[in-house]
Amino acid sequence: MKLEESMRFHAFQRDLRNLRAWIETVVVRMTSDELAKDVEGAERMLESHQERKAEMEARAESFEAVCEFGERLISEKHPSSSELRSQLAALSDDRDGMFSTWTKRGELLNQCFDLQRFNQEAEQVDAWFGTQEAFLQNDDVGESLDGVETLIKNHDDFEKSIDAQEEKINGLERFGKSLVDRGHYEGGAIEARKAAVLARKVKLFELSKERKNRLEDSKNYQEFRRDAFEVENWIQEKMQAASDESYEEASNLQVKLQQHNAFESELSANESRIDRVAQCGEELVLDGHFAHAEIESRVDELRLYWTKLRDASADKTAKLKEAQQQQLFNRNVEDIEIWIGEVAGVLASEDHGKDLAGVKYLLKKHQLLENDIAGYQDRIDDVLVQVNGFKEAGHFKVEEIEDKGRALIEDYYALTEPTSLRRARLEASLELQQFFRDIEDELGWIKERAPVAAASDLGQNLTGVRNLIKKHQVLEGEIVGHLVQFERVAKMGQSLMIAGHQSAEEIQLRTDLLKRHWDGLQGLVGDRKRMLSDSEEGHQYYAEVAEAESWMETKRPLIASEDYGRDEDTAEILAKKHEAIVQDLDGYGSTIQGLAKEKKRLVERSILTQKILSKIRRGLRRSTRK
Numbered sequence: 371m372k373l374e375e376s377m378r379f380h381a382f383q384r385d386l387r388n389l390r391a392w393i394e395t396v397v398v399r400m401t402s403d404e405l406a407k408d409v410e411g412a413e414r415m416l417e418s419h420q421e422r423k424a425e426m427e428a429r430a431e432s433f434e435a436v437c438e439f440g441e442r443l444i445s446e447k448h449p450s451s452s453e454l455r456s457q458l459a460a461l462s463d464d465r466d467g468m469f470s471t472w473t474k475r476g477e478l479l480n481q482c483f484d485l486q487r488f489n490q491e492a493e494q495v496d497a498w499f500g501t502q503e504a505f506l507q508n509d510d511v512g513e514s515l516d517g518v519e520t521l522i523k524n525h526d527d528f529e530k531s532i533d534a535q536e537e538k539i540n541g542l543e544r545f546g547k548s549l550v551d552r553g554h555y556e557g558g559a560i561e562a563r564k565a566a567v568l569a570r571k572v573k574l575f576e577l578s579k580e581r582k583n584r585l586e587d588s589k590n591y592q593e594f595r596r597d598a599f600e601v602e603n604w605i606q607e608k609m610q611a612a613s614d615e616s617y618e619e620a621s622n623l624q625v626k627l628q629q630h631n632a633f634e635s636e637l638s639a640n641e642s643r644i645d646r647v648a649q650c651g652e653e654l655v656l657d658g659h660f661a662h663a664e665i666e667s668r669v670d671e672l673r674l675y676w677t678k679l680r681d682a683s684a685d686k687t688a689k690l691k692e693a694q695q696q697q698l699f700n701r702n703v704e705d706i707e708i709w710i711g712e713v714a715g716v717l718a719s720e721d722h723g724k725d726l727a728g729v730k731y732l733l734k735k736h737q738l739l740e741n742d743i744a745g746y747q748d749r750i751d752d753v754l755v756q757v758n759g760f761k762e763a764g765h766f767k768v769e770e771i772e773d774k775g776r777a778l779i780e781d782y783y784a785l786t787e788p789t790s791l792r793r794a795r796l797e798a799s800l801e802l803q804q805f806f807r808d809i810e811d812e813l814g815w816i817k818e819r820a821p822v823a824a825a826s827d828l829g830q831n832l833t834g835v836r837n838l839i840k841k842h843q844v845l846e847g848e849i850v851g852h853l854v855q856f857e858r859v860a861k862m863g864q865s866l867m868i869a870g871h872q873s874a875e876e877i878q879l880r881t882d883l884l885k886r887h888w889d890g891l892q893g894l895v896g897d898r899k900r901m902l903s904d905s906e907e908g909h910q911y912y913a914e915v916a917e918a919e920s921w922m923e924t925k926r927p928l929i930a931s932e933d934y935g936r937d938e939d940t941a942e943i944l945a946k947k948h949e950a951i952v953q954d955l956d957g958y959g960s961t962i963q964g965l966a967k968e969k970k971r972l973v974e975r976s977i978l979t980q981k982i983l984s985k986i987r988r989g990l991r992r993s994t995r996k
Contacts, residue, residue: 375448382443385436386457392429393464396422400468400475405482409490412483419479423472433465481554488549491542492563498535499570502528506577511588511660515596518589525578525585532578539571590654591661597647598668605644605675608637612682616690623694630683630690637683644676692765699756699771703778706749710781713739717788722799726807729800736796743785750782802873805866808859809880815852816887819845823894828905832913835906842902846895856888911972918961925951 400422406412440458444451505528512518546564550557611633616626651669655662716739723729757775761768822845829835863881867874929951935941 375443375446378439378443379448379450382436382439382454383457385432385439386461389429389432389436389461390464393461393468396426397468397471400471405478406486409483409486412479412486416476416479416483419472419476423476426468426472433461436461478555481549481556484545484549485554485556485560488542488546488560489563491538491545492567495535495539495542495567496570499567499574502532502574503577506574506581508581511584512592515589515592518585518592522582522585522589525582529578529582532574536571539567543568584660587654587657587659587661590650591659591665594647594651594654594665595668598651598672601644601647601672602675604640605672605679608633609675609679609682612679612686614686618693623690623697627687627690627694630687634683634687637680641676644672648672648676689766692760692763692767695760696765696767696771699753699760700774702749703753703774706746706753706778707781709746710778710785713743713785714788717785717792719792722795723803726800726803729796729803733793733796733800736793740789740793743789746782750779753778798871801862801866802871802877805859805862805877806880808855808862809884812856812859812884813887816884816891819848820887820891820894823891823898825898828901829909832906832909835902835909839902839906842895842899846899849891849895856884859884907972911969914961918958921958925954 400419406415437458440454440461444454444458448454510521512521543564546560546567549560550564554560648669651665651672655666655669659665716735721732723732753775757771760771765771822841825838827838829838860881863877863884866877867881871877929948935944
C-alpha cells in the first residue's frame with residue numbers, strides 16, 4: 371500500500387516537476403526573447419506568443435490531471451498532504467505566473483508591435499518628408515511668368531499632396547500620443563520621435579509656405595518685369611514720337627499741336643499705369659523681395675524713362691508752341707516785308723506826276739504812305755519785343771528769329787532815306803507842276819484877256835467909246851493887279867533854274883513864253899488904250915461937229931426963210947430974230963474955228979485915219995438914224 375502510495379506520490383512529483391519545468395521553460399522562453407526590431411518581427415513574435423498561449427492552454431488537462439492527482443492524494447490523506455498542498459499551490463502559482471508572464475509578455479509584444487508600427491509609419495513619414503524637403507529645396511523660381519505659373523501649379527499640387535499626407539501625420543501623432551498616454555515602455559522615445567515628426571512637419575509647412583511665398587514673389591517679380599517691359603516698350607515707342615522734330619517743319623503746325631495735345635492726354639491717361647507698375651516694384655522692394663536690388667534698379671530706370679518721356683513731350687509741346695509762335699512771327703515779318711517791298715517799289719517809282727493834280731495826288735498818297743510807315747513803327751517795335759521775348763525764353767530757333775528781326779528792322783529803317791528822297795522829288799515836282807500850272811494859268815489869264823485887249827470895237831459913239839475906255843481901264847487895273855502874280859511866277863521859274871532843277875530848260879522855255887505873252891498883252895493893252903483914246907477924241911470931235919452941224923441946221927431954216935413979215939411988226943420981230951441969229955453965228959464962229967484947229971491937230975496925230983473916220987461916220991450915221 372505504501373509502495374503504491376509512494377509510487378503514486380513519486381508519479382505526482384514527476385508530473386509536477388515536469389509541469390513546473392515546462393512552466394519554467396515557457397516562462398524563460400517568454401522572458402528571454404529579445405523584442406522585435408521591425409513590424410514583421412513583432413508580428414511574428416505576437417503570433418509565436420499566441421501559439422505559446424495555445425500550447426499553455428493545451429497543457430490545461432495536464433494541469434488538471436496533476437491537480438486532481440494531488441487532490442486525490444490529499445483526500446486519501448497522504449502523509450505528505452501538507453507538502454502536496456504546498457506543491458499544488460506552488461503549481462497553481464507557477465501556472466498563474468506563467469499566464470501572468472504571458473499576459474505581460476503579450477502586452478510588451480503588443481507595445482513592441484505598436485512601437486515598430488509607429489516607427490515604421492514615422493520612417494515612412496520621414497522618407498516622405500525627405501522627398502518633399504528635396505522638392506522644396508529646389509531654388510528654381512522661374513525665369514519667366516509662364517515658368518513661374520507652372521512652378522506655382524506644381525507647388526499647388528505639392529500642397530495638395532501635403533494636405534493629403536497631413537491626416538496620416540496627424541494619425542501618427544495621435545497614435546504616438548496614445549502610446550505615450552498608455553505608458554508605453556518607449557514613451558520617451560516615442561514622444562521624441564513624435565515631436566521630431568511634428569517639428570519636421572512644421573518645418574515642411576514653413577518651407578512650403580516659404581517656397582510658395584518665394585514663388586508668389588517670383589510671380590510678382592515676373593509680372594512686374596512683364597509690366598515693366600511692356601511699359602518700357604510703350605515708353606520707348608512714345609519716346610520716338612515725343613523726340614521727333616516735326617516742329618522743325620512749319621507746315622500744319624496747328625494739326626501737329628492738336629495731335630501732340632492728344633499725345634499728352636494719352637501720356638496723362640497712362641501715368642497711373644506707370645505709377646502702378648512703379649509702386650508695385652517699390653512695394654516688392656519694401657517687402658524685402660529676393661530680387662529687390664534688380665527691382666529697385668528697374669523701378670529707377672522706369673521712373674527715369676518716364677521722366678525723360680514727359681520731359682521730351684513737354685519739350686516738344688514747348689517747341690511746337692514756339693514753332694507756332696515763330697510761324698506767326700514769320701508770317702507777321704513776311705507781311706511786313708511784303709509791305710516794305712511794296713513801299714520800296716512805290717518809293718523807287720520814277721512817276722513824279724505829269725501834272726499838278728497828278729503830283730498832288732502822288733504827294734497825298736506819299737503822305738498816307740509816310741503815315742503808314744510811321745504807323746508800322748508799332749509793329750516793328752512789337753517785332754523787336756517778340757525777338758527779345760524769344761531770346762529770353764530761349765527759343766530753339768532764336769538765332770534765325772534774331773536774323774529775321776534784324777533784317778526786318780534794317781529793311782524798315784532803310785525806307786527812311788528813299789521816303790525822304792521821294793518826298794523831296796515829289797515836292798520838287800510839285801513846285802515844277804505848280805510852276806507849270808501857274809504858267810498855264812497866267813497864259814490862260816493872258817489868253818482870256820488878250821481878245822479884250824485886241825478888240826477892234828472902238829465904240830459907235832462917244833458914250834460907247836467912254837464905256838469901252840472904262841472897261842479898258844478895268845482891264846488895265848486887272849493887269850496892274852496881276853503884275854505881282856506874274857512876277858511871282860517868273861521869279862519862281864528863276865528860282866527853280868537857279869536851284870539847278872532838272873527841268874531847267876523847260877522852265878526857261880515856259881518862262882520866256884509867259885514873258886512873251888505878257889509883253890504881248892501889255893502891247894495890246896497899250897495899243898487899245900491909245901486907240902480908244904484916239905477914238906474918244908475923234909468921237910468927241912465929230913460929236914462937236916455934229917452938234918455944230920445940228921446947230922447950223924436949226925439956224926438954217928431961219929436964215930433961208932422966205933417969210934419977211936406980213937407987216938411991220940412981224941418984220942420987226944423977224945429982224946430982231948435975224949439979228950439974234952447973226953449974233954449967234956458970230957458967237958459960234960469961235961466954236962467953228964476951234965473945230966477946225968482940232969481937226970488939224972487930229973489929222974496931224976493920225977487919229978482921224980481913214981479907218982477911224984469910217985468907223986466914226988458909220989457910228990454917227992447909226993446914231994442919226996436912231
